[in-house]
Amino acid sequence: MLLQRVITALVLLAILLPALFANSPVPFTAVVLVLIAAGGWEWGRLNGRGQAVSMACGLACLLLCLAAWQAGWTTRPLHGLWLAAGAAWVAVAALLLRAGVAGWPRIPLALRLPVGILALWLAWLAVAQARAIGINFLLSVLVLVWVADIGAYFAGRTFGLRFTRGKLAPSISPGKSWEGVWGGFLGVLVLALAWVAADRHFGALVPSLYSRLLGRGWWLLAAALVFLVAMSVAGDLVESLVKRAAGAKDSSRLLPGHGGVLDRVDALLPTLPLALMLSGFTSP
DSSP states (O other): OHHHHHHHHHHHHHHHHHHHTSSSSHHHHHHHHHHHHHHHHHHHHHTTOOHHHHHHHHHHHHHHHHHHHHTTTTSSOOHHHHHHHHHHHHHHHHHHHHHHHHHGGGSOHHHHHHHHHHHHHHHHHHHHHHHHHOHHHHHHHHHHHHHHHHHHHHHHHHHTTTSOSSEEETTTEEEEEHHHHHHHHHHHHHHHHHHHHHHHHHTOSSOOHHHHHHTTOHHHHHHHHHHHHHHHHHHHHHHHHHHHHHTOSSSOSSBTTTBOHHHHHTTHHHHHHHHHHHHHHTOO
């Protein structure tokens, strides 16, 4: 299993890194488009659909992304869209987590499928826009989610249930604790301060998300970090809820040793659009 994880990670890095650092945003945007289409296929399967419907879900993701790309949305300011997406993510995540695993099957399939496809499309569009803004900006958002996850893992292992009486969401993801959430936030706070210092020291031509937020005040940076970490956790929990309702351990086996695409991007699905939304508040 460990060897599989390492090999898969190396193959993904060999594809993603050259695309990310290419002179044009096109290669990275295209690679992510393929992954998002695969995520659409996984979404169909998690909702109990057969191969034909699941493939149609993946195709729907692909066509929506291509249409937005063709229309020039990857480089166009879409402040209203990101504000609506952010509000929708907060509301939907709150409702789903409150209803729990038992509440998921009660949602009509005709609503579940398109909402999931829409969430994947928004995540792709946010990645495309972030890459068009600049590599430094995109990486600051991606690394935030990774550091929050790593910080939560180690804080949860070290301090889990030492300061609180209950798990974060025991019926959805029994391994998560409140200590892990705050450990993730502290890790992201350190990351943000270090990134801002690096931006200033190296004179970054494209400011990171953190430098943009700090430009409006420390209060906005701190509030945004709490919000983004909380929503990254919510994205993770929502996917765990769906998998538990479906009786699935992973969203698929497309990535040997890592599960599926949705298993890797669940926390990014809300965080990417919300980062674009917050970045819009820093525009002159």
